[in-house]
Amino acid sequence: MTHHATGPRRPAAALAKALPPWSLIAAGALAGGLLGGVYGIAKPPAYTATSYVVAVPTEQSDPASALGFATAYGRVATQVAVLGDAQVWAGVPVRTLKSSVRTETSPDAPMVAITATSARPDLAADMANAVSRALTRHANDAQATTHVELQQFARATKPTEASSASPAVTGLVGASAGGLLGGLAMLARPRRTGDEPGRPASVPGPAPAADVHGQL
Structure with missing residues (x-):
């Protein structure tokens, strides 16, 4: 007999809301840095x-x-x-x-x-x-x-150093681009209800008139 999970599944939007804001930037920078470094290593020097x-x-x-x-x-x-x-x-x-x-x-x-x-x-x-x-x-x-x-x-002489970017440079460029994309994704992700811009925080209203007179 097959047992099904009874707990509710959290949708992807809820998971995105649960992540801290800097996590998307960090993930993008890490992924971009890795891709840029691999590209710099794989590409032959010029x-x-x-x-x-x-x-x-x-x-x-x-x-x-x-x-x-x-x-x-x-x-x-x-x-x-x-x-x-x-x-x-x-x-x-x-x-x-x-x-x-x-x-x-x-x-x-x-x-x-x-x-x-x-x-x-x-x-x-x-x-x-x-x-x-x-x-x-x-x-x-x-x-x-x-x-x-x-x-x-x-006359042209035989170059001793490559003119193409090193893996460290391509990795740095990739990390910068990845961090930028991560920042854009952070701005576009769903916001929490309390984080919606332009929505004022709840402020307690004034006490009822009967209570005010009763305290005098």
């Missing part, structure tokens, strides 16, 4: 290397023209025409260079920064230097027309 080229005006040009061509070369560096030559020296396909290499230019200096990112530190340096070499060759092929020469300013 290494970044940067090569620099500078545009130099010839006798038939001026610094302003060199600055303008440096900006143009920064845009051309990630095009297929340049990456097609760079893949030979880097030893990786064009699609890898396309997704791993980015360029930056300055509005004040005629310089182009070519940055490559890879899970291998040596490959990151090789890709940055390969794109820099290919861009220099393409730019100097048009030097008779542009009157601007592109020279290598600094």
Whole structure:
């Protein structure tokens, strides 16, 4: 014969009300920290290397023209025409260079920064230097027309430290995000009857008139 529990079951809302307010924040921070730490450990580290080229005006040009061509070369560096030559020296396909290499230019200096990112530190340096070499060759092929020469300013070196976030950092970010979500959940959870905002606490009313006169 099967016996059924006779005690009443507490609904989930009642359990949520019974928890202390800080418990949701603590649980969210703990869960977020664990997930962030696991993500930082599971994700492979990324290494970044940067090569620099500078545009130099010839006798038939001026610094302003060199600055303008440096900006143009920064845009051309990630095009297929340049990456097609760079893949030979880097030893990786064009699609890898396309997704791993980015360029930056300055509005004040005629310089182009070519940055490559890879899970291998040596490959990151090789890709940055390969794109820099290919861009220099393409730019100097048009030097008779542009009157601007592109020279290598600094080669990329093999990075010694990863540029990606460490597990400690990802864990801290996850804990912060989890604590924030826990705080939002605390605000949205059902409130106790006595905790409803705007509801005044019960105050004893005045004594009946008969009692007042009877005490005089």
